[in-house]
Amino acid sequence: MKYLCLVYAQEDQLHSLPESPQDAECMAYSQQLTESGQLFAGQALEPVATATTVRVRNGEVAITDGPFAETKEQLAGFYLIEARDLNDAIRVASQIPPARVGSIEVRPVRELKP
Amino acid sequence: MRETDIQETVTAVYRSESRRILATLIRLLGDFDRAEEAMQDAFAAAVTQWPREGVPANPRAWLVSAGRFKAIDRLRRHTRQEALLKELAERPGGEEEDAVASEAVEDDQLRLIFTCCHPALAADARIALTLREVCGLTTEEVARAFIVKPTTIAQRIVRAKRKIRDARIPYEVPERTDLPGRLDAVLRVIYLVFNEGYSPSSGDTVTRSDLSGEAIRLCRLLHALLPDPEVLGLLALMLLQESRRAARATAEGDLIRLEEQDRSLWNREQIEEGSALVLQALRSRRFGPYCIQAAIAAVHAGAPTAKATDWDEIVGLYDVLLRMEASPVVALNRAVAVAMRDGPAAGLTEVDTLLNRGDLKHYYLAYAARADFCARLGQREEARAGFRKALALTEQGPERRYLERRLAEL
Structure with a gap:
């Protein structure tokens, strides 16, 4: 079963705390998950200051600056993984390096019905 | 036939x-x-x-x-x-x-307990689901015990089952590496059920014995399935607390403090079983916070009067407990024990340190304890202020009546 692990963190703290992860560490973990066949995709994201929100209302495209919702922690990256069940997914998520400074939301993927 | x-x-x-x-x-x-x-x-x-x-x-x-x-x-x-x-x-x-095969069946029961108490489920849903599925209570019985509408309980259970299915919470006993943390979550559910029966968070009676009995039964089952010192510790703790049930309230439902309880009403059988379990858990040398709390309860249970209690031993046990979990509530209990050992002035110093740190600002017992020390020291004004502050912070009927009584005595 697929789960999306959403990495949330306060952007100003993500890279500035003693336990903040380095890129190399995150790359190594992605590599490890890829080798064990558990990773479909994973990326870190640029800060929310670069975000643009797009909506379509009555056929019109509306564009606004910033993320959809203002929250204390921002979306900083994601891992789309394959896991046996939630316990397995939690195990994978708990080793995502930024879990030490932020939090990981583990969401099961809903398969679209054709 | x-x-x-x-x-x-x-x-x-x-x-x-x-x-x-x-x-x-x-x-x-x-x-x-x-x-x-x-x-x-x-x-x-x-x-x-x-x-x-x-x-x-x-x-x-x-x-x-x-x-x-x-x-x-x-x-x-x-x-x-x-x-x-x-x-x-x-x-x-x-x-x-x-x-x-009995082993497979026992594993199924453990699986059910761990699934119902999975930390990915909402805390109130874990309790409802455990009482419903593991203990076999009806939705109406669970609702009555927690004084909420049956539809509320039914909703919690439906949502929890949906999450179990959709997020695929597995039906399994956690792996060895995850076991301590997950067992802790199970023990917390059992103790919450017990406490709701022993000291309800709302309502007008001091105890609701059905829930406490259910929690003890559940813990016995868990111990039979998974012998672990902390399971033993929690079972002992609940038995020792339960042993005081008949002595902790008047016929009118008013609270009686440990010091003033008629100790002849304490249930000897539960005290003996609880104390023996504490020793067994301590001997394992892998004990945790529940076991230490049970040990404290056992010292109380073994004392003929409040005054003759080994307060030095109790303060020492609280020190051990504080090292395991630095909780302000544990620190407050330690302060009360210090007051019993060294006098109210020493207790007051300890409580004021805790209150100044701000951790217990909204905890009525902190102000009640402070007021009690002040009353014993003859500081009537301070005592009154403390009891009033405590009253403003609790909604439980018996607790309120107790505080009002103390206030009236001053």
């Missing part, structure tokens, strides 16, 4: 085996609702078939097997989920022999 005897047999089997049968059916069928339906079908089949065919040698195995068959049959009639049907029919462990 006459039909009425058969009815009685079925009822007795339901009472003693239904939780185990359900736990096994959840594993075999992979779904809570499907398993519950299957179990009802199986018992209905027993009522019609056993008078004709006789009571089977192993009723539990018969019911598991009948339930599984009925579920597959139901799926065949109502759905076209070929893949699911095939999987259920071929699922390993579906054989009757396996369902009979």
Whole structure:
């Protein structure tokens, strides 16, 4: 079963705390998950200051600056993984390096019905 | 056998085996609702078939097997989920022999407990689900115990089951590396159930004994399935607290403090069992916070009066507990013990340090303890202010009446 692990963190703290992860560490973990066949995709994201929100209302495209919702922690990256069940997914998520400074939301993927 | 005897047999089997049968059916069928339906079908089949065919040698195995068959049959009639049907029919462990093997059945019960207490479920849902599925209480009984509407409990249970299914919370005993943390979550659920029965968070009675009894039963079951010093510690703690039930309130439902309780009303049997369990847990040398709390309760239980209590030992045990979990509530309890050992002035210093740190700002017992120390030191104004502050922070009827009484005495 697929789960999306959403990495949330306060952007100003993500890279500035003693336990903040380095890129190399995150790359190594992605590599490890890829080798064990558990990773479909994973990326870190640029800060929310670069975000643009797009909506379509009555056929019109509306564009606004910033993320959809203002929250204390921002979306900083994601891992789309394959896991046996939630316990397995939690195990994978708990080793995502930024879990030490932020939090990981583990969401099961809903398969679209054709 | 006459039909009425058969009815009685079925009822007795339901009472003693239904939780185990359900736990096994959840594993075999992979779904809570499907398993519950299957179990009802199986018992209905027993009522019609056993008078004709006789009571089977192993009723539990018969019911598991009948339930599984009925579920597959139901799926065949109502759905076209070929893949699911095939999987259920071929699922390993579906054989009757396996369902009979006591080890597999015990594992199923443990699986059920760990699934119902999974930390990914909302805290109130864990309690409702555990009481409903593991203990076999009805939704109405759970609702009555927590003084909420049955629809609220039903909703919590539905949401929890949906999450178990959609997020795929597995039906398994956690792996060894995850076990300590997950066992902790289970123990917390059991202790919350106990406390709701021992000191309800709202309402007008001091105790609701049914829930406490249920928690003790659940902990005994857990200990039989998974012997662990902390399970033992929690069982001991609950027994020792429960032993004081008859002494902790007046006939009018007013709270009586430990110091003023009639100790002859304490339940000796529970004290003996609890104290023996504490020793057993301590000897394992792998004890945790529940065990230390039980040890503290055992020191109280062994003392003839409040004054003759070994307060030095109790302060020492609180020190150990604080090193395990630096909780401000534990620190407050330690302060009360210090006051008993060294006098109210020492207690006051400790409580003021805690209050100044700000951790206990909204905890009524901190102000009640402070007021009590002030009263003993003759600082009547300070004492009054403290009891008033405590009153403003609690809604529990018996606690409020106790505080009002103390206020009136000043």
